[in-house]
Amino acid sequence: MGNGSKNKDYLVQGTILVIASFVARVIGMIYRIPLTRILGHQGNTYYSTANEIYAIILMISSFSLPLAVSKLVSERLHKGQKKNAHKVFVCAMKFGLVAGGIMSLLTLALSGVITKFMKFEMAAYALRVLSPAIFIYAVVGVLRGFFQGHETMVPTAVSQVIEQIVNAVVSVGGAALLIGYGTELGREKGNDSLGPAFGAAGGTLGTVVSVTVALLFLLFIYVSYQRSFRRQMRRDHTKRLESDQVIYRALIATILPVILSTVIYNISTIIDQGIFGGIMTGQGYSEKEYSTVWGIFVEFKVLMNVPLSIASCLAPSVVPSLTASMTDEDYRAAGIKVRDSIRYTMVFTIPCAVGLAALASPVMQLVYGDSSALAAGIMQSGALMIVLYALSTLTTGILQGLGEMQKPLIHSAIALVFHIIVLVLMLNFSGMNIYSVVYANIFFAFVICVLNAWAINRAIGYHQELRRTFIIPILVSGIMGLAAYGTYRLFTLFAGVLFPAVLAVLVGAVVYVALLVKMRGITERELRGMPKGNYLVYILQRLRIL
Structure with a gap:
């Protein structure tokens, strides 16, 4: 463990994932250009609303599986327990199939209720199309976590790029096809929102097809390495194999804090949208008016996700490495990994944020054809949000790698309470409209960064x-x-x-x-x-x- 090259392996693997994710995000950003122009601001809001709800449901059902499987597999491999590591994979797969299946069916049945609560009822069409992807992603998540636990990010990286390419083609084609059908149907029924709603549903079809293709690719890789896995397990002379019950308890103990902290961390977008829509309605705005403004904010968030890919990829790559250091009680090595991962993220994220702020107007014009002052203003105001979200995402992953599973949950809950208070006060009394959402999100991420830094210091005596x-x-x-x-x-x-x-x-x-x-x-x-x-x-x- 003292080997310098080994200490840097997680950065190399993280970089592989960052590059792949960056490519995938760029592809995602590029295909959102024609998709946004096909859907318009209203359809883009329905599309984004369905995807945000889908993301929250994934977090509840299976989004935490890659990290949990990665952590548990890494712990056992570090102790030389190959059979127990593979048993974790088998139990996690069963868990994912059940959890993903249940959540997929519930989403299909309750899509209308959920979107009505969100004040964007027409997004239900897109959410129904997305529901099968929840089940498929659960299987994908377990496979990715298994490979990450072996400290290889290549299968995850390649599958992400393939997934995004397929998503781009099918989403744009599906949106173009269904928006025409929805528009004609809307004329017959006297509802001009059906066109954007059906277009959004066509866009989300790309997610379902692309996740299916990613699953087929990962299954191919897994089957290809079956002989190698079996050979490793034959060499494993572990005397005591863990029971299924022990592994399920370990999975749940790892998954639950991650689920809750991730949901709280990310549910702020759903809450923001609900609060924003409710208060704007009370102030006399129509759904079309405030959904159009929200759609511009969504455009910024899509661009924001490109630099954020660095933190969101480095976090899972550092977890197995930190887990190994904590298993050895090597706090010095853990501190070096924390320092290097934070520096690596900031050195790339800060210039990205500043660059997007400096070139806000041309970027929004080139990507979305939007030359409005509001679009550029949101981009400039949200630059600090990019840096703080990157740091809070990474430090949350660091705490999970250090075994501090409860801390991110507590920190996210505290930050969310303050976030809601600040958002409601600003929307009601500042007159800043959508900018209130931007500044409230900056405050939310800042609180998490401060609390996470304090917890990391307490865990390993680390000072940034x-x-x-x-x-x-x-x-x-x-x-x-x-x-x-x-x-x-x-x-x-x-x-x-x-x-x-x-x-x-x-x-x-x-x-x-x-x-x-x-x-x-x-x-x-x-x-x-x-x-x-x-x-x-x-x-x-x-x-x-x-």
């Missing part, structure tokens, strides 16, 4: 390094943002939006990397420790940056 993790990246990102914005404004005098925006991104990237290296925000040794680090160092040396 500030200068190279936060101060230098923030300072360098500020200069980068000014350079990117200046480049964009200069070249818009001679061209449209696309060329100046692309050039501004390239200039910003070069400025950020050059200054980060010059100010020793990242060292040559750290660069070499990254995937393809030696090649990166060679390029920087050739450019005389390093």
Whole structure:
């Protein structure tokens, strides 16, 4: 465990997952461009509402399975218990099939009730289409967790990319096909919301098909490695095999805190939407008016998910590694992993957030064709939200890897209470409309970050390094943002939006990397420790940056 390369394996595996997730998020962002234009703001709101409800149901039924399986498999493999590790997989699969099946049927039956409560009743069509994906994802989650427990993120990474490609094609095709049918039906029934509602349902069909394809791919990988798994288990001379009851208890003990903390952490979006819709209705806005504004906020959240992919991928990759360190009671190694994962995330997330703020208007124009001041304003106001959500997501995963399963639940619950109070007060008294939702979310993530930092310190005596993790990246990102914005404004005098925006991104990237290296925000040794680090160092040396 003292081996330096081993200590960096989780970063390499995390980077593989980050790259794949980044590619998947970019594909997701790209296909949302035609999808949004097909659906319009109203249809996009129905589509997003159904997906947010689907995400919450997944969190309750099976979203926690990859992390739980990964943690339990990793613990047993670290002790050399190959048979018990595989038994965890079998029990988790049974659990996932039952939980996923029940939640899938309940979603199908109660979709109308749920969306009516959310004040977006027409989203029920899309939610019904999504219901089978809940069952399928449970199986996918167990398979991904099993591979992650073996400290390989490649099957998860590849399946995510395949999933997103299929999703892109089927979603756009399904939306285009069904929105026409819904529009015609709406004319007959005198309901002009049926077109956007059916279009949203067609869009969600992509999720069902893509998760099915991802499942087939993971099953193929699992079957391909059956001989290797059996050979490993034959070499395992563990005298005492765990009973099914012991494994189920361990699964539930791991899953329940993760489910509850994840639900509370993510349910804020559903609560925000309900509160926002209710208060806007009370202030005299129609559903079409406030759903259109909410749709613009959703556009920002889709873009926000691209830089957030770094934290959301690094968190599961660091869990098995931290679990191994805590099993050995090696708190020094655990502290190094915490430090490196937080630095890694901040060095990439902070410039992404600043870059999106600096180029808010051109990005929204290019991605969504939205040149409104509101779209750019939400992007600029939400930059800090991106950084804080990335940090809170990562530190939640770190606490779970440290075995502090209850802490994220408590912290999310405390933050949610304050979040709701702040949101209601701002919506009623500030007059800031949708910006109230942005600022309330910033406060929510900030509270979790503070509480998580305190808990990590209590668990392993860790104090976060500030200068190279936060101060230098923030300072360098500020200069980068000014350079990117200046480049964009200069070249818009001679061209449209696309060329100046692309050039501004390239200039910003070069400025950020050059200054980060010059100010020793990242060292040559750290660069070499990254995937393809030696090649990166060679390029920087050739450019005389390093």
